[in-house]
Amino acid sequence: MVNFAGMEFIFYFFPVFLLIYYLVPVKYKDVVLLLGSYFFYASGDLKFVPLLLLLTLCNYFMGQQIRKLSEGYKMHDWQKIERKRKLAFIVSLDVTVLLIFKMLAVFVDSTLFPLGLSFYLFKMISFQIDYYRGEIPEKTSFLSVAVYFSMFPQVISGPIMRYNEGTEPQNRIYRLSQLEDGMKYFAAGLGMKVLLADRLAILWNDLQMIGFQSISTPLAWLGAAGYSLQLYFDFWGYSLMASGILVCLGFDFIENFHHPYASGSIGEFYRRWHMTLGRFFKDYVYIPLGGSRCRKNRMIFNLAVVWLITGLWHGNGLNYLLWGAVLGLLIILEKVFYGEKLKKLPVLRNLYVLVLIPLTWVIFAITDLHQLGVYFGRLFPVFGGAGVAVNTGDFLKYAETYGKLFLAGGLLCVPGVFDFLEKHRKNPVVIVLLLLIFWYSVYFVAGSGENPFLYFQF
């Protein structure tokens, strides 16, 4: 049920929740949202509900302590020190919990990693720092903090919304137009996930099935491009669904992707990709370390730290570290050497991104370092990546099969296309298109409900 693109969520949980949410008076809406969110979370990972609750209590309690110390006309030095100590304590506690469960997942059993932990803990850290910095002006109630940490549209994979981006129940908008917009975002996101990402996933699945040693070089590049699109539409689609749900609930839309593949540098790419995570690292790690307003060596160090943490955060394999390191290196090179020159090369800078980013996604995708080597050998056969039993006609075969998906996906990567549809979302043609996308997605979801392998037919 925790899957937004599943029948249970679309047809049971969400409509029922929405109905109750709209029927209860404003002052109870957050209670409904909290209960609904815990029910949602429990249906996905019952055994870790107590952990979520415990962390919520700890963070709320410490947040209040820190706040209390800042009350009054003027803060004394001891108060300032005490606040800092308390903040350091709670943030380290949150980070430690994350690290412990990461360790457990790596060394004991991957099922020991609580659902959504890396996302809701980041919201907790964000809350503490914002609270400390006074960016959350008013006193917070336990209910609204608990809702912020656990709200079901975000608890599993973000977006990592800031506390003050959420609105109090009395300030949310409860109108049909809100439902209208929210459902449109949801349908668009569902289509991206089900009709594009899940279908492109079959290509990547096919490459693994064939074995990387047996794919031709053109197919290896097609695979890298396909995986890049798959990941994008999977996550952008998810984020659109999550934000669409939020809009239905009366919140503002949270943007998490802003046409990253149209970027002119790797640095820019990551300001447009998973924006709420990038913002988190920027605001809470990079800038506190000194950001770029410091000596060059220090800046390089800061970037390296941020990207190593980013790599670690994304997964538990060495390949994620390598992925973070490569991105960090590219971004450092851009900052120090050729970033300015790149800006003056309109088409080349786009090509630079469009070639390098898929290569970094290949590192992201392949957890087995030996297999990763094999894949790069196929991408660059000049470096001695001889294939075994390669079928030289494979590129044409797969290009033909997946061509339409590449075309549709490629079009959606062009900023103007999505923006145009978004701008004209009240146009009947767009409405009918979204309706078709929604039900066509449901057709795929319903068909695979009984047998998930209808996706991956043999």
Place this chain on the structure above:
Amino acid sequence: MKHLKESPFFFLLLLSGILFTILAAAGKNSIYKDQQYHPEKGPLLSILFAAMNEDVYPWQLFSEGQVAETESSKVNPAESDQDGQSTDGTSDTTKNTEEGDPASDSDDAAGNSTVSGNSAGNDSSAGNGQPTVSGNNAAMETGSGTGGNVLQEEPPYGENRPEPLRSSTEEEYLNHISADIYGDAGVKKAAEYPFVTVDESYFDDALFIGDSRTVGLHDYTDLSEHADFLCKTSLTIYKVLEENFKGMGTAEEVLKKKQYGKIYIMVGINELGRGTTEDFMEKYTEVVDTLHEWNPDARIIIQGIMKVSKKKDTEDKVFNNSNITGRNHAIATLADNYHIFYIDMNEAVCDEEGNLNAEYTHDQIHLLGMYNDLWKDFLMTKGISG
């Protein structure tokens, strides 16, 4: 009306959802009666969409529910099993068909005696003392030349097919268990045939029919340079006769245009979750009989469904090896070792426990590209000499 204007998408979603629910409810006992509905997994309208995967569409509601009623009781060749064992004699004697060379019939039972091509026996060019069959025609000639001596009369096609030992139970049906209702008698009988080692030219008049596994054989071995292929990912026995294969046409078109010497078929993994062993067997029999009708001189070589790896086997309630075995045991009984043969490539790719060797697969279901050669090599040891 004002609301409708303000949020047309929302209302259209609601309305279409209601409409689909009504259609699903209306067809629940007619066009959708074969759809299993699990209310806990989704709303009623999901059967409408699930049914589309089986080519049942809502508008058929209005053309009266006469769909899907036509197929049963068409092909049921096994009249009685009273003398079901009598064909054993035939397969015994086929051991001796080759070349009249006394040496060859004292070969071990593994059936690796080989046939020399054009002129029986005196071709030693193939080296290491093991002459191999060269070319399909040669094989045919040898067969017909000697068949008269040793072989009995050509057994009539499609007779004496064994009946199942029991029926699948309701519980097995509901749990997608493909019961082993035939036992291994068919497999044993099929293994009695003395297959011979052949070279690649043997496949020059062969046709391969299959699902994605056969696609792998096509794409990652050089068999496609010799044989024709009618293969498509997600092919099932239910679709073999209807499918329009890209670049080839339907099976009927292909088989009516060209007479093949051998037709290899391997399907059955995709439809493991569909129906019972009986259902599968009924359709399989129909397909094999139809292929035979279109290409009466071709040998039909039924290939047992390739197994899945141990990981898949233990984790999956549907795609597991006991279900595969249940179905393989059924289709093996079609083999009469004269028109129809049964071979099982699992012996070439499975580990000691009988699961697909984990090293040969990534997705637990398909051979990695490079290991399709194991399958091809296996096929080259299963030539039919007569």
